[in-house]
Amino acid sequence: MSDTLPTPSNGKGKEVDTGTADAESLPWVEKYRPVTLDDVVSHKDITSTIERFIERNRLPHLLFYGPPGTGKTSTILAVARRIYGTSYKKQILELNASDDRGIDVVREQIKQFAETRTLFSKGFKLIILDEADMMTQAAQAALRRVIEQFTKNVRFCIICNYVNKITPAIQSRCTRFRFSPLPMTEVEKRVDMVVEAENVPLTTEGKNALLKLSKGDMRRALNVLQACHAAYDIIGESEIYTCTGNPHPSDIEIIVNSMLSDEFTASYQMISKMKTERGLALQDLLTGAFDYIDTIELKPHARIYLLDHLASTEHRLSTGGSEKIQLTALLGAFKTAVELSTKG
Known part of the structure; x- marks a missing residue:
């Protein structure tokens, strides 16, 4: 990562005058988005590999995957700037597959852009498909054919959070890079x-x-x-x-200790009251409880039992389970874990 703060950018390759009203109203994510590959945080192995591809004019199709906010889109925009300069927007087609994910988009927009030859550039255009894991299977099948057909004058960069949702046929046509959570x-x-x-x-x-x-x-x-x-x-x-909107660690501590030591009804009433007053969701309490359980002493088998129930409760909530019923079930699991722990 560069030691100096990169020049604020509007995400379109143009430097932003930080004194203007436009710059002031920009989200900081865009204002401080990396401009060059050197500015990209943490992923030096990936950026140096791509630099070598560019220097040798052998850029393959790319597949970037990993959790959100780890620099996937920033990296490919920096690559586009590195290849095409400040007027890079004319040489790239950026599509968000969350919106444009049907087979018609692949056949029309991408095909239309891919068919036009590049002028005064590196010999190929760049198509960026963001959130490609949201594309339908039919659209991915059509994309596979388009990738093959236009490899001569187009390079694809496919960006996704979950690589297992991208068909193996497309994965095999790309060089894969995993963006891990930032240190x-x-x-x-x-x-x-x-x-x-x-x-x-x-x-x-x-x-x-x-x-x-x-x-x-x-x-x-x-x-x-x-x-x-x-x-x-x-x-x-x-x-x-x-x-x-996350529960404060002190609230989590009070809730978990209550579930472990207080009588069932008293604990349930106290947690329900705190949930209402603080506007807490059971999902957030589960995440906080998971972190806090790490810090308390429990027998191994009791800890395993409790973690298993936390996972089950989270799954039930995600499929539309009742918060009230899941809270009582979780409370019951904590009471059982205490019993298991005392029995040894």
């Missing part, structure tokens, strides 16, 4: 740069909470930071948790 230190560096550039009043506790909640997702970290900066004069730990 906490790299997210911290970029957050520090933005805090300094935007004069954000972020406390040390606030920064630690922000980094913990981001889980290696740079986009999430910057979006939360910008939202908190707009809402609060000083950003501490409680402001970060309030802004994101």
